Amino acid sequence: MTKDVFLYDATLRDGAQTEGIAFTVEDKLKIARKLDEFGIDYVEGGWPAANPTDLAFFERVREVPLRHAKLAAFGSTRRPKLSAEEDPQVRQLVELGAPVVTVVGKSWTLHVKEVLRASLERNLSMIEDSVSFCKRHGVELIFDAEHYFDGYRADPGYALETLRTAECAGADIICLCDTNGGVQSQQLVEAIQAAQGAVKTTLGIHTHNDCDLAVANTLLAVAHGVRHVQGTINGYGERCGNANLCSLIPNLQLKLGKRVVDQEALTRLYTLSHYVAEIANLPPLDRQPFVGRAAFAHKGGIHVDAVLKNPATYEHIAPDEVGNQRRLLVSDQAGTSAVVYRAAKVEVDLPKDSPEARRIVARLKEMEHQGYQFEGAEASFELLVKKTMGLYQKLFDLEGFRVIVERHPDGEILTEATIKVTVGGVSEHTACEGDGPVHALDGALRKALEPFYPNLREIKLTDFKVRVMDTEAGTAAKVRVLVESSDETESWSTVGVHENIIEASWQALVDSVEYGLMKHGEGRNNKQ
């Protein structure tokens, strides 16, 4: 494939600057291989001199070299008072065996004077020496013109001079960086055009999202002839992050008709985004363009109805083009259509104008008015549908429970739950301690049910969320509890609402257990 635009991924260096991210060497290797498979052209491995993890990465990655992507080592221009050869940071760049070296240099007089504390002349010779030293070692060289746009605004002549210096020294690509993310579109275009007038070298663009414009500014640069694009997966990076490759790639390929990656690879974009989020241990952003879980989720009733008639009515691309999928949310904003669609997904055939459909919608609205929310609790929704349709039989009857939390004079806290249930006429009365009241209650319920339903052992509580509603009423307000559970194959969410947090938790726990057991074949109504 002849490419119109080349992609340079900086997730392993700029992305690692995100608050909360701390990649191990193994993490970096995994991400690098995934980027390689996906068809990214350049993978920046890190700054070996600044970070021992990055150095170890360059050593380890040699064991299984990347197949498609070129590996880039990142470093800065030489120190003011050393030659390039003498500066270990620069020497290391060419000794790592990476085919590409990216050297960052200053293009903004403010930085030269206040951060480097060097003369403007000295900075130019630092660029010149560092670039030509690396080029003599046969690498492909990318010069990152740090703060080029701020520099151009402050002193256009000097900013352009730094580019010319890198070009004369042999740089293969000169990347114009909006390091502070503050540049606006009009200024960006002017500065790019000035750079195009000053140098013949291939230009690149590197933007940050401090003004919410990183993606737009990158696309604008491409529209003005820039062919080398830097960014990170999920827009990770210092402060507000870098240009998001997960937005750039589909915009370039699907919207602007640029060849960037294989069409097949594009359908793996969703997976790539979530894979990197998983390794970074950051929750994926549901609202993220193209690859967020909500990017093709429809909540408003009118939207849901229209999408069922023709998806193009409220979807700007087909979700599977980027490996994402459509979701119709159930809420009091949605109408019967969403309920019917969702019921079909759980294999319940619910005609749109049937009394059952209307009954379920009415019940949903009533419950949502009480504070229930089924968007995040698909399993409770499914139970509600099946119960309304007569497709579900109770697994047990609750006689009662009691939860006691005691604080002793020595500060020790004791939590105990007791519970009484009957299953098929047989009564069980159990007790359990826990770290907190819900933990104890969950324990007692399991003790009571496991003799009858041994599959329960495979179901685990994995998440627990509490929201207090109408908070103006203080502790007498209503509480919504969401519980997430999973077994070996799946995870599901359930909801409970009550003024008493223990009762709200109980409702969510019961739904969680009922849903989990139904999955294993219990509780289905065989009359159906």
Place this chain on the structure above:
Amino acid sequence: MTKDVFLYDATLRDGAQTEGIAFTVEDKLKIARKLDEFGIDYVEGGWPAANPTDLAFFERVREVPLRHAKLAAFGSTRRPKLSAEEDPQVRQLVELGAPVVTVVGKSWTLHVKEVLRASLERNLSMIEDSVSFCKRHGVELIFDAEHYFDGYRADPGYALETLRTAECAGADIICLCDTNGGVQSQQLVEAIQAAQGAVKTTLGIHTHNDCDLAVANTLLAVAHGVRHVQGTINGYGERCGNANLCSLIPNLQLKLGKRVVDQEALTRLYTLSHYVAEIANLPPLDRQPFVGRAAFAHKGGIHVDAVLKNPATYEHIAPDEVGNQRRLLVSDQAGTSAVVYRAAKVEVDLPKDSPEARRIVARLKEMEHQGYQFEGAEASFELLVKKTMGLYQKLFDLEGFRVIVERHPDGEILTEATIKVTVGGVSEHTACEGDGPVHALDGALRKALEPFYPNLREIKLTDFKVRVMDTEAGTAAKVRVLVESSDETESWSTVGVHENIIEASWQALVDSVEYGLMKHGEGRNNKQ
């Protein structure tokens, strides 16, 4: 102030379409008042015909009308087979008493044919009738041209005809909507220029973020003369969200020199963003431009060093211009400075290098590591400082408490708390029922202390929040409880953290009572 651009907030309608958001009427009233105070020009209250909560909002908001902002009621054009007068949805719009009505109509032939299933001619008369009907009732009318940009691409003549129809019928503002968020910049500009050629009415812009371009496209529209801008706080909205007002406002005012809000209001942008996130119960996005907690956080060592020399080196604006603050993620020094600064705010003089200051910083770090957070709990912070400085004496000693929640076979829930405290050698043992365990515990504590501290009667619990941390551990995870209390003059917040939600609530309750009584002169260490 003469404004260059007018802001129309759609958080209460479009924002409510966000997955996970379910605003109550109280929530909506609070947000509307906050938007009004901030200086937003139009506040869209909702779609009364689609949603009972929205209808209730329009009734309730009349009790205390907005001061600056104009309230807008949203609805669609009349149904194909009814006149505007006959259509209850349209009639309701003018009966609510809102001074502004926003009517959405179809500008895309695809939607007319496949969603409305009406003729193109019929759609024009629906626009005409609905707009002119509302105008006859004396409201300011905004016509939202839904899918204008997709419509312009599909059939420019028809899309422009819908705008002309709205203009002839008397629309005051015609807002061009990129409803699916799929339009690219170049197409946007062409379609805006065509609209400017076709109508004289003031134009507005309404974009969605499906391509990560909502903010950029809105700014581009303003650069081409559009003066009415629609968006939502934090970019909430269906799918990937709407244009984010928290990015648009500072870009317009600080970067492009447009007068949009008072300069003073701009310094409340951070608070506005976090306030709405809190009510929406969505975690604020740390990397959010301008108002995210990480927007001015510096992690890389080189960045931190440079920012200490001159913040402009890595900050595109001063964080306090939008009410945000700089955070140096690796600097202990910053920790002490912050503590000294905050101690001074509660009138405690704490020399920066004093052992007390170091002790407080060490204790804070330890507690924050355990999950405490003092940003939202100033009263607990103040107590911590005063206790460490020997400026506070205990009001009572806790012997112990017990909380019991019982569910009876008939479904009735009984909650009782008992508590044993000593005050100046006198023991008190009390019991109280409540709606939930914390409510009961609060009641029992008050019963026990009120004989000694009658001022307690003036202190009320007003808010209660629960956050589960490290949620992977399920119900055994830690719980953070925030309690807000108030008396006639002030409100204050306190925090508690524990694996057991009852103990966490207890900690926050005790801090709340101690702080409140200290305000009334109890518990001060008179030796000072």
